[in-house]
Each structure stands twice: as C-alpha cells, then as structure tokens.
Amino acid sequence: MESAKSAQKAWAKTPLWKRAELLHKAAAILKEHKAPIAECLIKEIAKPAKDSVTEVVRSGDLISYTAEEGVRILGEGKFLVSDSFPGNDRTKYCLTSKIPLGVVLAIPPFNYPVNLAVSKIGPALIAGNSLVLKPPTQGAVSCLHMVHCFHLAGFPKGLISCVTGKGSEIGDFLTMHPGVNCISFTGGDTGIAISKKAGMIPLQMELGGKDACIVLEDADLDLVAANIIKGGFSYSGQRCTAIKVVLVMESVADALVEKVKARVAKLRVGPPENDCDITPVVTESSANFIEGLVMDAKEKGATFCQQYKREGNLIWPLLLDNVRPDMRIAWEEPFGPILPVVRINSVEEGIHHCNASNFGLQGCVFTKDINRAMLISDAMETGTVQINSAPARGPDHFPFQGLKDSGIGSQGITNSINMMTKVKTTVINLPSPSYTMG
Ligand SMILES: NC(=O)C1=CN([C@@H]2O[C@H](COP(=O)(O)OP(=O)(O)OC[C@H]3O[C@@H](n4cnc5c(N)ncnc54)[C@H](OP(=O)(O)O)[C@@H]3O)[C@@H](O)[C@H]2O)C=CC1
Ligand SMILES: O=C(O)[C@H](O)COP(=O)(O)O
Numbered sequence: 001m002e003s004a005k006s007a008q009k010a011w012a013k014t015p016l017w018k019r020a021e022l023l024h025k026a027a028a029i030l031k032e033h034k035a036p037i038a039e040c041l042i043k044e045i046a047k048p049a050k051d052s053v054t055e056v057v058r059s060g061d062l063i064s065y066t067a068e069e070g071v072r073i074l075g076e077g078k079f080l081v082s083d084s085f086p087g088n089d090r091t092k093y094c095l096t097s098k099i100p101l102g103v104v105l106a107i108p109p110f111n112y113p114v115n116l117a118v119s120k121i122g123p124a125l126i127a128g129n130s131l132v133l134k135p136p137t138q139g140a141v142s143c144l145h146m147v148h149c150f151h152l153a154g155f156p157k158g159l160i161s162c163v164t165g166k167g168s169e170i171g172d173f174l175t176m177h178p179g180v181n182c183i184s185f186t187g188g189d190t191g192i193a194i195s196k197k198a199g200m201i202p203l204q205m206e207l208g209g210k211d212a213c214i215v216l217e218d219a220d221l222d223l224v225a226a227n228i229i230k231g232g233f234s235y236s237g238q239r240c241t242a243i244k245v246v247l248v249m250e251s252v253a254d255a256l257v258e259k260v261k262a263r264v265a266k267l268r269v270g271p272p273e274n275d276c277d278i279t280p281v282v283t284e285s286s287a288n289f290i291e292g293l294v295m296d297a298k299e300k301g302a303t304f305c306q307q308y309k310r311e312g313n314l315i316w317p318l319l320l321d322n323v324r325p326d327m328r329i330a331w332e333e334p335f336g337p338i339l340p341v342v343r344i345n346s347v348e349e350g351i352h353h354c355n356a357s358n359f360g361l362q363g364c365v366f367t368k369d370i371n372r373a374m375l376i377s378d379a380m381e382t383g384t385v386q387i388n389s390a391p392a393r394g395p396d397h398f399p400f401q402g403l404k405d406s407g408i409g410s411q412g413i414t415n416s417i418n419m420m421t422k423v424k425t426t427v428i429n430l431p432s433p434s435y436t437m438g
Contacts, residue, residue, distance in 0.1 A: 001132065001179035003158030004103045008130035011159055012100050016071050019126050023067035026153035030118075031060035033149060037114065040142040042272045045110055045282055046313075047235060049275040059118045059146070062396045066413050069397070070126030073417055074098055089433035098421035100128035101202065102181030105174055107167070107194075109187040110282055111238045113139025114146045119396060120184040120204075121150070121160065123416035129182070133162045134174055136187075138282055140164045172197065182420060186240075195408065204409040204419055207402060208333050209240045209361030211391045212354040214376060215248040215256060216347065219366035223388065225259035231364070231390025232339040233267060233317050236278050241362050241391040244333055245323075246341045247350035253343045257321050261305050264317050280313035281336050287313045290336035294318065296328045297340070331357060347376060355381045360403030362391035383407070 011019075030037070038052035047055065082092035106120035113136050124131045135143035147162045163170065167190065175183060175194045184204040185191045191205040213231065215224050231243035248256050270276035281287050287310065294308055297320050305319040315336055323330050323340035330340060330353075344350045354363055364386040365376045377385035383401035384391065393400045393411075401410035409419055 001103065001177055004130040004132050004161060005179055007156055007158035008100065008102055008128070011125075011130060011156060012128040014128075016074055016126075019128070020067035020071045022153050022155055023063050023070075023122060023126060026150045026155070027060040027063035027067070029149040029152050030063065030146060031057055033145065034060075037142055037145050040145060041114065041139070044138050044141055045113065046272045046279040048272050048277065048279055051235060052272070055112060055115050056146075058394070058396065059115045062115065062118055062413065063122045065397055066122035066126055066417065069413050070123070070417055073414065074127060074421070083433070090435055091430045091433050093428040093430070094425055095428070096423055096425045098127070098418070099424045101420055101422055102129060103179055104129045104131050104182045104184060104420055105134065105177075105180045106131055107134045107171075107174075107183070107185045107187065108136060108139075108143075109240075110136040110138045111235065111240075112186075113142050115396075116186045117143055117146060119411060119413075119416065123413065124182075124184075124420050125155070125159070127417055127420045129420055130159045131161070132174065132180070133160070134167065134170070135162060135164060137164075137166055184416070184420075189405075191407070192405065202409075202419060202422075204411065204416070205402075205407045206240065206400065206411055207361075207405060207407050208359055209242075209391075209402065209406050210244045210331065210333055210357045210359040211241060211361055211382070212350070212357075212363045212380075213243045213246045213390070214344075214347070214350040214354065214363070214365045214380075215246065215252065216365070216367035216369070216372070217249045217251050218368045219252070220368070220388075221252060221256050221259055224256060224366045225263055227364070227366070227390040228260050228339070229263045229267070231392075233264070233277065233337050236281055236315070236317075236337045237339070238281060238335050241393050242335075243339065243364070243390055245330065245353070246339065247344050247353055248341060249347075249350075250343045250345055253321075253341070257305065257319070257341060260319055264306060264319055267317050269314065269316050278314075278317050278337050281315060282313070284313055286335060287315060290315055290334050290338055293329045293332060293334050294320075294338060297323060300324065300327045302327060302329070302340070325353070333359070347372075351376060351379045355379075358405045361406040362386065364389060364391050383410075 034056040041052035077097040080094040104124040108116035303321040309316040
C-alpha cells in the first residue's frame with residue numbers, strides 16, 4: 001500500500017500521452033502472450049480453449065481502447081463563467097479538470113480473471129492512479145502473468161501490485177485499509193458486505209444477476225433458441241450476464257422448448273482443453289450448490305427436458321420446463337449449466353417476475369414489434385435490456401451496470417475512467433467584470 005501510494009504521486013505527474021503509450025505497449029505484450037495466458041485460464045478455471053484465447057485478446061483491445069479514450073476524456077476540462085447564474089457579473093472564471101483518486105483496489109471474480117482485472121487496471125492507470133490487484137484465487141496465476149505484461153511494458157515500480165491470497169483471509173485487510181482511495185469489485189454478495197465495511201471512498205460494484213429472457217408470441221423462435229444456448233450455456237452458465245430464467249408466452253412455449261432441447265443435445269460436454277462447450281464448474285461447492293437447486297426443482301415438480309447427470313464438477317446441461325415461483329431455481333443464480341423455463345400468460349406477468357427479483361443486472365426481450373420491445377425495456381428494472389439478443393457485457397466500451405443487488409455505479413471503459421477520477425476546480429476571481437469581445 002505504501003509503495004502504491006508513493007508510486008502514484010510520481011505517476012500523476014507523468015504526461016497523459018506517456019501513460020497512454022505504456023498502456024498500448026502493455027496491450028501488445030499481452031496479446032503476444034495470449035497462448036500461455038490462455039493455457040493458464042484453461043487449467044485454473046476450466047474455460048474452453050477458444051474462449052480463453054478470446055478473453056486475452058479482448059483484454060488487449062480493452063487496454064488499447066482505454067488508452068485512446070483516456071487521452072480524449074482526460075485531456076478536456078470545463079470552463080465556466082459566473083454570469084450564467086442569476087445575480088452574477090462575469091467576475092469569476094471556473095476551470096475544472098479530472099484528477100486521480102490515488103490508490104485503486106481492484107478485485108475481479110474467477111470467471112473473467114484477466115478481462116475483469118484489466119477493465120479496472122486500464123482506467124485506473126490512464127487516470128493517474130496506482131493499482132493494487134487482489135486476483136480471484138482461481139485465476140490468480142493467469143492474473144500474475146497478465147500483470148507481468150504490464151511490468152514488461154515498463155510501468156514504474158510499485159505502480160501495479162498483485163496481492164494473492166484468499167479473499168476470506170486477506171479481503172478485510174485490503175478493503176478496510178486506510179490507504180485505499182477507491183474499490184472496484186466484481187463478484188457475488190461479497191460486494192454487498194464490502195460496501196458496508198469500506199470507508200468514505202468511491203465504490204464500483206458489479207455483482208450477481210438473474211437475467212430474464214422474455215419471449216413474446218411473435219418472436220423468431222430459431223433466433224431465440226440460438227440466443228438461449230449462447231446466453232444460458234456459454235462457459236457453462238458461469239457468467240453474470242448469462243440468461244438465468246426464460247419467461248416464455250404459453251402459446252409458443254412448447255415450440256421453443258423443443259427447439260432449445262434439440263440444440264442442448266448438440267452441446268459438447270467435457271474438458272476445456274478439447275474446447276468443449278460445457279466444462280467442469282469452478283469448485284465442488286459450486287457443483288453441490290447447483291445440484292441443490294436441481295433437487296429442489298425435482299421435488300417441486302419441474303419438467304426435466306434431459307436427465308440430470310453429474311461427474312465430479314462436470315454437470316451436463318439441463319433445461320427445466322414448467323418451473324414455478326415456489327422453486328428456488330426461479331429466483332436464485334445457479335452459475336452453472338442449468339436453465340429454468342417459466343411459462344407466462346401475459347407480458348405483464350413476465351415483467352413482474354423480472355422485477356420481483358432482488359437482482360437487476362440485464363435482461364432481454366424477443367419480439368418483432370420494436371414499439372412493444374421499447375415499452376417492455378422501459379418497464380424492466382435492470383441496468384441493461386437487450387432487444388433480440390442475449391445479455392452481454394461486451395463490447396467493453398458499452399456502459400455496464402446493475403440495479404438493486406446487482407451493483408453500484410456503472411462500468412464500461414468511459415464510465416470507469418470517469419469513476420476513477422474526481423473533479424478539481426480552480427476559480428480565477430477578476431477585480432472587475434470582463435466580457436470577451438469578438
Ligand atoms: N456483475 C458482474 O459483472 C459479475 C458478477 N459476478 C458474480 O460473481 C459471483 C461469482 O464469482 P465469484 O468469484 O465466486 O465471486 P466472489 O464474490 O466469491 O469473489 C469475487 C472476488 O472477491 C474476492 N473475495 C472473496 N471474499 C472477499 C472478502 N471478504 N473481501 C474482499 N474480497 C473477497 C474473491 O477472492 P477469492 O477467489 O480468493 O475468494 C474474488 O477475487 C456470481 O454471483 C456472479 O454473478 C461474476 C462476474 C461478473
Ligand atoms: O462476469 C461476467 O459474467 C462478464 O462480465 C460477462 O461478460 P460478457 O457478457 O461480455 O461475456
């Protein structure tokens with residue numbers, strides 16, 4: 001923390017273009033090393049091979065975009081004159097600029113250890129902050145290699161530190177440390193606890209979700225089925241933005257379930273090295289939790305579209321039809337390859353289910369009627385609504401935010417840069433009013 005603090009003081013005096021230059025360098029080095037870092041992701045978090053490479057490449061692009069966006073956003077300030085407010089002459093010139101916060105503590109989750117780390121590191125650095133990264137325990141080795149790329153690029157010593165250790169053991173020390181000036185966290189309910197313990201510092205929290213997919217009668221069901229597979233089952237459902245409940249109009253439910261079933265049957269289940277679609281979930285306790293949700297749904301009478309199958313941490317994809325509100329799976333986030341289908345009789349019923357959740361991350365609606373889609377989007381209490389596509393955080397420059405228990409603040413490159421700065425103003429007071437003449 002001490003070296004982060006002193007390194008930051010010098011870094012804040014480094015010209016913006018130089019900060020951007022180093023970020024571009026780090027991005028290039030990261031991309032050059034995509035193969036070994038992806039290899040770590042495969043081994044540490046069982047992410048399918050192709051997705052692991054994509055995560056690293058996407059992260060390099062994110063860093064470069066942050067450098068470009070940062071020089072523009074931070075290169076501009078504001079100039080205000082006093083006579084725009086009633087009762088004032090033009091005797092005051094107000095200059096505003098964005099200045100760094102100090103030391104940013106970044107805590108990403110296991111599912112995108114590299115990408116969700118750089119989405120915090122890039123904005124923090126371009127804005128003149130130093131950074132302490134607490135990587136997820138599963139994903140820590142990938143993060144160490146990623147941070148090494150920043151060091152190879154030539155960032156000053158002490159500016160970026162990576163502190164490994166279990167969150168349950170070192171988390172409080174870091175999040176309650178008086179030297180921390182901002183926390184950017186992505187993960188589960190832990191974020192709610194952190195926000196209660198942290199001091200009076202800016203917080204960026206991206207937490208869990210129960211993203212609903214509302215399907216209307218006029219939807220293109222092949223498009224919906226393809227998006228349900230991509231949205232519900234990619235990385236075995238271990239994405240905050242995964243579709244976690246399908247709310248489909250009864251009149252098209254049979255047809256949709258048949259189409260999704262046919263596609264589930266084609267998913268390849270197995271090791272990440274073979275680039276299988278469904279790979280083992282991250283821990284045994286996650287697999288046990290998922291199984292608990294499945295057993296609860298079984299006892300309460302959900303229709304199993306496939307047989308439930310588990311070998312260790314590997315759980316076969318499962319679509320549960322006729323899920324009712326009394327089942328845990330209707331509300332809880334499995335973070336696994338299990339997808340519930342709730343049949344609805346009106347759009348209002350679907351919106352009500354979506355809004356009754358304590359989460360409000362993203363949602364999606366499928367219909368050919370754009371006017372209806374807009375009304376539904378406005379009624380859904382979520383940070384983002386996707387029309388005719390599955391929820392997604394990317395592209396990484398889009399704003400990304402959750403309502404209710406899904407978070408505080410907004411991410412995305414531009415919003416993160418702004419969030420990791422504060423406004424400083426200098427007011428020039430003139431002895432008499434002065435108006436610039438043309
Ligand atoms: N909204 C979003 O953008 C996203 C949300 N998520 C959500 O995250 C959850 C799954 O991710 P998961 O990694 O298991 O989430 P966790 O909340 O368990 O962990 C997230 C990070 O917090 C750390 N941590 C754990 N305990 C503490 C503590 N007391 N103080 C400080 N840090 C701590 C973890 O470290 P360690 O690994 O050592 O425990 C990890 O680095 C899901 O609920 C998912 O929806 C996931 C991705 C994106
Ligand atoms: O943590 C997550 O699940 C990610 O933020 C999701 O990112 P994606 O929607 O771009 O895959």
